[in-house]
Amino acid sequence: MTRKVSLAMVLCWLLGTASLSAARIGDLVQTSLADQAWRFFTFQDPAVRYVLIGSILLGICCGLLGSFIVVRKMALVGDTLSHAVLPGVAAGFLWNMAKDPLAIFVGATAAGLLGTMAVRWVRETTPLKEDTALGLVLASFFAVGICLLTMIQRLPTGNKSGLDKFLFGQAAALGADDIRLMAVVTALVVVAVVALYKEFLVTSFDAGFASVSGLPVRVIHYGLMLLLAFAIVIALQAVGVVLVSAMLITPAAAAYLLTDRLGRMLWLAGLFGVLAGALGSFLSFLGPTLPTGPFMVLGASAVFGLAFFFGPRHGVVSRWWRHRSRARRVQRENTLKAIYQVLESREFAGEGVSLHELARRRRETVAEAARQAAELRRHGLATLDAPGQQLFLTPAGWQMACAIVRNHRLWELYLTNAAHIAADHVHDDAEKIEHVLGEETVRELERRLAYATRDPHGRNIPTLADIQRGGAPPRGAEEPAGYGQPR
C-alpha cells in the first residue's frame, strides 16, 4: 500500500517537472501534456493499463535476476546476452512473418543462450580474456541481427513489422499477448527464485562451498542464464535491446548499496525496477515519439544516484556527514576536556572559565575559543555570561568533561601499568582512544586498575561519583573520593 502511495507521489512530482519543460518539447506533442497525464492516471486507455502492468512485471523480473548477476560480478554478461538476442528476434519474426510473441521469445532465448555458450567457448579454447570474449560475441551477434533486420525491412511486410521498436523499446506497442507472456515469465522467475533461493545464494557467494556441499554449480549457473535470457526477452519490447542490461544492473546495484542481506536486496531491487519501469513508461507516454527504454534507464539511474549519494550506510554524502559529525564531537569533547583542565589547574576555584584561559590552554586564538564556546552552547553543554567572556559548564557538560578526562587518564594508567609503556609515551594514544571508549570498557579498566585514583602524571582521575554528581565542580579543598568509598 505504502509502495503504491509513494509511487503515485513520485509520479505526481514528475508530472510537475515535466509540464515545466512542456514549452520546449511542445512542438512534438499534439495533445497537451496534462491530457496525456490524465489519460495515464485514470487508466481509461487499455494501452495505458498494458504499459503499466508490463513495466511492473518487467521491473520485478529484472530486479530479481539483476541482483544475482550484480553479486556474481557478471553485470556485463547481462549486457552481452541482451545484445546477442537480436538475431533471435529477427529469426523469430521470420518464422511466420509476423510479430508473434512466442516465436520471438523462443528465437531470442535460443540466441541469447547460444551467445553465452559462445563466450564460454571462446574463453576456454583461445588465449583471449573474458572481456574480449564478451565484447566479441556481443558485437558479432548484434551485427548479424542488424543484417537480418535490414533485410526484413526491405520486405513488403517488413516496414510494418514494428521490429525497429525492439531496439529502443516502445512500451506503448505492448499488446495483450505480450502482457500474458510477461506475466507467465515473471511468475516463473519469482517461483524459481523463491524455490531455489538457498542454492542461488550459496553459488553466488561461495561457489567452492557450494560444490563441496554437492550442489550442481554448473547446472545452477546455466539455469540462472536461462532465466536471465527469459527476463531480457520479455523486457525487450518495452526497454529495447540496447538498454535492457541497464534494467538488470542499475536497480540491483542501487539495492546493493543499501543493504547487506541478499533477501532484502531482492525486495529492494524489485521495487526499484518497478519504480523505474513505471516512471519510464509514464514519461515516454507524454510524447508520441519518445522511446520508453531510455526513460526507464534514466529512472533507474536516478534511483542509483540517490542511493549512491544518500544511502544511509554507504552513501557518499551520508559517509561525509557521519565523518563530519564525528569530527565535531571529538572537537567538542576536546574543548570540554580543556575546560576541565583549566578548572583543575586552579583547583576548581570559581565556576567560570574565561575564553582567554581556554584559548591559552588550547594554544588557539580567542576567536577560535569563542567559536567553540558557541558550539558547546548550541549543544547545551555550557552557558556564556552576558558579555560572552565567561564560560560555565552545564550539568551535562560537566558530566561529559569528567567522563572524557576519566577515559583519558584511565587509559594512560592502563598503558603504563598493564602494557609497561613509559609514562611520557602514553598521552598521544590516550588522546585518540578517549573518544571511543565505551562505558563497559571503562568499568572494566577501572576494575583491572583496582579503582586507582591517580593517573601516571599524578593527577586525579575523576570518579563515577564526580560524574554522577553533575552540578558544580568540587571545591579545591575537597579531596575527590575514590570509587565506592563513602563520602
Next chain:
Amino acid sequence: MNTLLPPFDFHRVVVAPWTTDLPTYGWIVLMGFLVATACGLVGNYLILRRMALVGDAISHSVLPGLAIGFLLANSRRSTVMFLGALAAGLVTTVLIELIHKRSRVKQDAAIGITFSSLFAVGVILITVFASKVDLDQECVLYGEIGNVWVDPPVQWGALSLGPTSVVRMAAVTLGVLALIALFYKELLVSSFDPGLAHSLGINATALHYALMGVLSLVVVSAFESVGAILVIAMLILPGATAALLSQRLPRVLAWSVAHAALSAVLGLHLALALECSIAGAMVVTGAALFGLAWLFSPRHGLLRRGRRARLEPPAELAAQRP
C-alpha cells in the same frame, strides 16, 4: 522467404563495385577500411590491457557528447564533434572510476551503469531535439556508411580530396598510426608489465587517459559510419583475430590491419549480395574471419588443438617419461 534472399547477380555483386560504381563503393570500402584500421589498432591495446569493455562503454557514451556538442554549437564542424567526444570519453572514464572507487559497486556494474545512463541521455536528446540534431536512431545503431560518398568533398586548392568524413577518418587513422609509432615502447611496456613501466618512470595514469582520449576520437569519427554498437566489433574483432595468429606485437598490429582490409572488402560484397546494412555486413565478415582464425590458427586453432590431443599423450604422461 525467397524475397528475403535476393537472387545472386554476379555482375551486380562482384564486378560493378570495382568498375562502373567505383566512385560510390570505392569511398565506402575505403571508409570501412579506415574505420576498422583505426579502431583495430587502438583495440589491440584495449585487449592487451583487458579494457575491451571500457571501449564498449565509451562507444555508447560518445552519443550524448555528440548530441550536446551539436546542440550547443549549432553546427556539425569536426572540432565540435571531437570536443564533444573527448568530453564524453573523459566523463565516462571519471564516472566509472568514481562509482567503482567511492562505493562498493564492482567495476563491471559501474561500467554498465555509466554507459547505459549516458547512452539513454543521448537517445532522449536526439529524439526530443530531432529537428536540431542531425542524428537519428538508425544512424546510432548501424551507421550510414552507405552515404559517405554523398558528403560534400574537401577541396584543397584545385584538388578535390574526397568526402569530408573519409578525409577526417583518414586523418584520424594517420594520427593513430603516428601516435603508436611515437609511443610504441611506452605502450608496449605498460600494457604487458605495469610494474616495469612504473619503474621506468612511465606515467601510467597519463597514458591511460591519453589512450581513452584517442579511443574517444576514433570512436566518434567512426560513429557516423558504423554506429555506436558496431564500433565495438571494429575495436575488438581485428585485435582478437590477430591475437590468435601471432604473439609478437608488430605482427599482431599488421594482422589487424589485414583483417580490417579484408572485412571491409568482403563485407561490401556480402552486403550487396544480401542487400542489407553495409556496416553490419562488414562486422559479420569480420566475425567470420575471426571464426576462420579460430579454426585454423597454427597455435591456438581448434583443428590444431584436436590433432594435438590425438597425437600427443596428455601432459601428465609426457612428464613421467624419462
